[in-house]
Amino acid sequence: MTFVQLIDCKTNRFDEMNRLMDTWVEQTKGKRTATHSVIGKDRSDASHFIEIVEFPSYEEAMRNSNLPETDRIFQEMVALCDEMPTFTDLDVVRDEQxxxxxxxxxxxxxxxxxxxxxxxxxxxxxxxxxxxxxxxxxxxxxxxxxxxxxxxxxxxxxxxxxxxxxxxxxxxxxxxxxxxxxxxxxxxxxxxxxxxxxxxxxxxxxxxxxxxxxxxxxxxxxxxxxxxxxxxxxx
Known part of the structure; x- marks a missing residue:
């Protein structure tokens, strides 16, 4: 079953976070299991961002999370946030292409x-x-x-x-x-x-x-x- 994770965070240092994500993509090339990632900015709050990451399954998402590069980048990402990010795990029950x-x-x-x-x-x-x-x-x-x-x-x-x-x-x-x-x-x-x-x-x-x-x-x-x-x- 397709699995989606929502990462909700607030930061006034998005440019730095964006470069950090580029670093993570480069370091995990050939190892990461995500199939699609989208980041959206709240139109009413320029410091509020939500990332939507899609995986083939929950198990593949866990493999991605357990990569040492993922843990290291996560700690650096938290340091760039105004508060601790929140995570929502979703099993996809309907997917309209x-x-x-x-x-x-x-x-x-x-x-x-x-x-x-x-x-x-x-x-x-x-x-x-x-x-x-x-x-x-x-x-x-x-x-x-x-x-x-x-x-x-x-x-x-x-x-x-x-x-x-x-x-x-x-x-x-x-x-x-x-x-x-x-x-x-x-x-x-x-x-x-x-x-x-x-x-x-x-x-x-x-x-x-x-x-x-x-x-x-x-x-x-x-x-x-x-x-x-x-x-x-x-x-």
Whole structure:
């Protein structure tokens, strides 16, 4: 179970404490077990700071605490505080990965039945789409809707999300696409073939959770081969 520790302290020497934390990070490189750390400053009290540290488990947190470097740095940190810091230990019982959920909802809307989605709830107005198969990037909701209409006109399709990784404001989604070729696609008339391809999409999100930019990598050549578009070139 993921474990989070809250460290609540007051200090008027935060710059010194920040340098102390940099020293601890350097000294424990390859040994520390924390996966994520965030420090926040109280907007109503400039001397009040809270650090949120995430670990894979309580046991890993204890391993981190028992490092000799951790104990030494802690004593120096206490000396920089106006009063003794307090610690709150939390077992995580709910963890919403909001950016990952937005990316997943985007893929669901792409393949939803019915009219072309507006994407207003998942994309910003000037969304920037990078697709190496297109001579120019698609910028703006109208442009991405036209791109989606081209694909939806040629195929009935769905996405299967295989993996998702998030770091900062970026989400990487590895997916499998399955489609039925029902209509014209890039000059290729409907074949009725069932086709598939794999790919990855990296998306950058805004603080309010919408997607601002996307980079696509997928096996378009393999798709064209399945549609028979390469047969004439091979003859």
């Amino acid at each position: 909001l950016y990952e959920a937005t990316a997943r909802r985007f893929f669901e809307e792409l393949s939803a039945k019915g009219d072309t989605p507006t994407f207003n709830d998942v994309l910003i107005e000037d969304y920037h789409d990078h697709d190496p198969a297109n001579p120019q990037d698609n910028i703006g909701l109208d442009a991405i809707r036209r791109e989606v209409e081209m694909w939806r006109g040629g195929f009935d399709f769905s996405f299967t999300i295989e993996d998702q990784l998030a770091q900062g404001d970026l989400v990487c989604t590895r997916w499998t696409w399955n489609g039925l070729h029902k209509g014209d696609f890039m000059g290729i008339e409907a074949t009725g073939k069932k086709v598939s391809m794999t790919g990855c999409t990296i998306q950058r999100c805004t603080p309010d959770g919408k997607i601002a930019e996307g980079w696509w990598q997928y096996d378009r050549l393999g798709l064209m081969e399945q549609l028979g578009a390469l047969d004439e070139l091979q003859q």
